[in-house]
Amino acid sequence: xxxxxxxxxxxxxxxxGYFRLVIRLERPLGKASPGQFVxxxxxxxxxxxxRPFSIFGSRGKTxxxxxxxxxxxxxxxxxxxxxxxVMVLGPLGRGFTIKKRDAYLVVAGGIGFxxxxxxxxxxxxxxxxxxxxxxxxxxSVAEDLSGICVHVSTLDGSRGFRGDVxxxxxxxxxxCRQKDMEVFACGPAGxxxxxxxxxESGHIPCQVSVEERMACGMGLCFGCVVATNDEINPFKRVxxxxxxxxxxxxxx
Amino acid sequence: MGPLxxxxxxxxxKNPVMNASGTLGYAVExxxxxxxxxxxxxxxKGLSAxxxxxxxxxxxxxxxxxxxxxxxxxxxxxxxxxxxHFPFFVExxxxxxxxxxxxxxxxxxxxxxxxxxxxxxxxxxMNLSCPNIKKxxxxxxxxxxxxxxxxxxVKGITDIPLIAKLTPEVKxxxxxxxxxxxxxxxxxxxxxxxxxxxxxxKKRNVPLKGGLSGPILRPVALRxxxxxxxxxxxxxxxxxxxxDAQDALAFFMAGASAxxxxxxxxxxxxxxxxxxxxxxxxxxxxxxxxxxxxxxxTHE
Numbered sequence: 297x298x299x300x301x302x303x304x305x306x307x308x309x310x311x312x313g314y315f316r317l318v319i320r321l322e323r324p325l326g327k328a329s330p331g332q333f334v335x336x337x338x339x340x341x342x343x344x345x346x347r348p349f350s351i352f353g354s355r356g357k358t359x360x361x362x363x364x365x366x367x368x369x370x371x372x373x374x375x376x377x378x379x380x381x382v383m384v385l386g387p388l389g390r391g392f393t394i395k396k397r398d399a400y401l402v403v404a405g406g407i408g409f410x411x412x413x414x415x416x417x418x419x420x421x422x423x424x425x426x427x428x429x430x431x432x433x434x435x436s437v438a439e440d441l442s443g444i445c446v447h448v449s450t451l452d453g454s455r456g457f458r459g460d461v462x463x464x465x466x467x468x469x470x471x472c473r474q475k476d477m478e479v480f481a482c483g484p485a486g487x488x489x490x491x492x493x494x495x496e497s498g499h500i501p502c503q504v505s506v507e508e509r510m511a512c513g514m515g516l517c518f519g520c521v522v523a524t525n526d527e528i529n530p531f532k533r534v535x536x537x538x539x540x541x542x543x544x545x546x547x548x
Numbered sequence: 549m550g551p552l553x554x555x556x557x558x559x560x561x562k563n564p565v566m567n568a569s570g571t572l573g574y575a576v577e578x579x580x581x582x583x584x585x586x587x588x589x590x591x592x593k594g595l596s597a598x599x600x601x602x603x604x605x606x607x608x609x610x611x612x613x614x615x616x617x618x619x620x621x622x623x624x625x626x627x628x629x630x631x632x633h634f635p636f637f638v639e640x641x642x643x644x645x646x647x648x649x650x651x652x653x654x655x656x657x658x659x660x661x662x663x664x665x666x667x668x669x670x671x672x673x674m675n676l677s678c679p680n681i682k683k684x685x686x687x688x689x690x691x692x693x694x695x696x697x698x699x700x701x702v703k704g705i706t707d708i709p710l711i712a713k714l715t716p717e718v719k720x721x722x723x724x725x726x727x728x729x730x731x732x733x734x735x736x737x738x739x740x741x742x743x744x745x746x747x748x749x750k751k752r753n754v755p756l757k758g759g760l761s762g763p764i765l766r767p768v769a770l771r772x773x774x775x776x777x778x779x780x781x782x783x784x785x786x787x788x789x790x791x792d793a794q795d796a797l798a799f800f801m802a803g804a805s806a807x808x809x810x811x812x813x814x815x816x817x818x819x820x821x822x823x824x825x826x827x828x829x830x831x832x833x834x835x836x837x838x839x840x841x842x843x844x845x846t847h848e
Contacts (some may be wrong), residue, residue: 297580297581298581299581299816299817299818337815337816342612343610344610344611344612344613344614344615344762344815345608345610345615345814345815346814346815368610369610383816385817508605508606509605509606509607509608509609510608511608511615511617511811511814512571512813512814512817514573514577514578514580514817515573515577516571516572516573516577516578516813516814517570517571517573517608517617517619517814518570518573518602518607518619518622519607519608519617519619520605520607520608521602521605521607521622522605523604528599529599529601529624530601531601531602531622536573536577
């Protein structure tokens with residue numbers, strides 16, 4: 297873990313509401329595992345606290361973040377110009393644990409794709425991606441996935457399966473039932489809930505990356521907790537014990 | 549010992565800078581970035597006789613120049629703190645100030661009773677901002693008479709120096725400070741967060757009510773320190789929105805003998821070591837050999 301100064305070298309609108317941010321760091325980010333994140337100091341004085349972002353890609357002194365404009369922080373970030381200074385704290389949190397399996401099903405909802413990008417890179421051809429978005433324009437956030445089998449859903453039916461990504465997964469799940477498989481997921485709370493309902497009967501292992509409002513990003517403030525089934529200590533820190541949890545440990 | 553060394557509660561500290569309670573986890577979390585021994589003392593997360601799970605989310609909300617938190621005093625309980633977390637401070641040979649709370653007088657007493665004297669326990673810091681369940685949820689820190697009796701009760705069962713941490717949301721803070729002093733408090737921490745609410749305009753609701761912290765609070769804290777330090781002869785630890793060394797120096801000039809840094813660490817995780825280094829550099833450039841030279845310098 298390190299807090300590294302850097303400068304924005306690219307901040308482009310890749311799809312409606314989605315931005316790809318490339319940062320040149322003064323020194324390389326420590327080795328990041330899939331599912332880890334960084335806390336980013338947004339340029340300017342307007343945004344007080346740092347914001348958490350999944351590591352989309354990291355190589356040498358170059359860090360790539362994919363984000364969707366959702367509030368004040370990401371709104372300000374989307375206005376940041378090239379060469380703006382930033383601070384990057386990371387890599388943070390506990391990412392996905394990859395065990396040897398026959399098949400890996402990766403489920404990404406919208407900007408949740410950013411939380412699975414490094415995982416897909418690592419799993420390569422063994423992964424099947426189920427990617428759900430609102431409309432086909434958003435699919436451009438998931439370019440260059442060579443060698444990975446991709447199934448797409450759109451809520452408006454403009455491409456692939458019409459509906460949500462968990463329903464899409466449901467259609468393919470039976471074909472995999474006999475295999476030793478694991479599901480990895482990142483997406484909105486509603487997606488996580490319906491995913492658990494889908495997987496409940498089969499006792500299928502599933503790790504999910506959870507999102508919550510954060511202040512510090514490194515376990516100092518206990519602001520970003522998620523409720524788990526642990527009776528002694530139910531509230532776990534998303535930034536420290538997570539952001540990846542077994543879906544079966546969560547109290548949804 | 550450098551120019552920042554101070555003596556408080558009969559103990560020597562290498563500098564008068566600490567973290568605010570609850571803003572450094574159990575302290576081991578900051579280790580990847582800097583050592584907890586950098587600080588004169590480390591203030592623990594608020595501890596209680598029994599563990600507390602804390603509040604549901606959202607627990608934090610950003611404001612311009614500050615934040616609101618409603619963590620709900622999540623902690624492992626005082627006994628597990630000493631079995632699981634205290635050995636870390638022994639290993640780091642770092643003095644601690646044990647922050648503690650309760651929702652009744654009995655809870656305060658049974659927590660304080662479980663904290664045995666130890667050379668590394670510099671003081672207890674009693675959080676008096678908690679709601680008193682028996683008095684309909686009114687904070688212990690609101691009435692001078694309650695503060696007096698609570699401080700006196702805890703003083704009666706512990707030999708460890710006792711600091712009272714006070715809420716600023718009172719009619720007359722000086723009166724409360726005097727009550728704590730007269731009850732035997734060895735020091736005061738001023739101030740706790742201010743009660744605040746957030747409104748989510750998009751969702752048209754109040755996502756949380758909690759404590760306001762950050763630089764937005766600093767002038768309020770400075771006034772509290774300035775007025776109370778003139779009223780009582782015990783050391784005051786200033787806390788509220790300190791972001792850099794200049795902010796910290798202002799608290800000493802207002803009358804503080806030490807400072808705590810909280811929210812700044814979330815913005816810049818190196819805020820505390822930077823403040824310590826910045827204060828030392830300022831003293832050297834001002835030709836002063838001790839921080840004591842500026843303590844209370846604004847008092848007429």
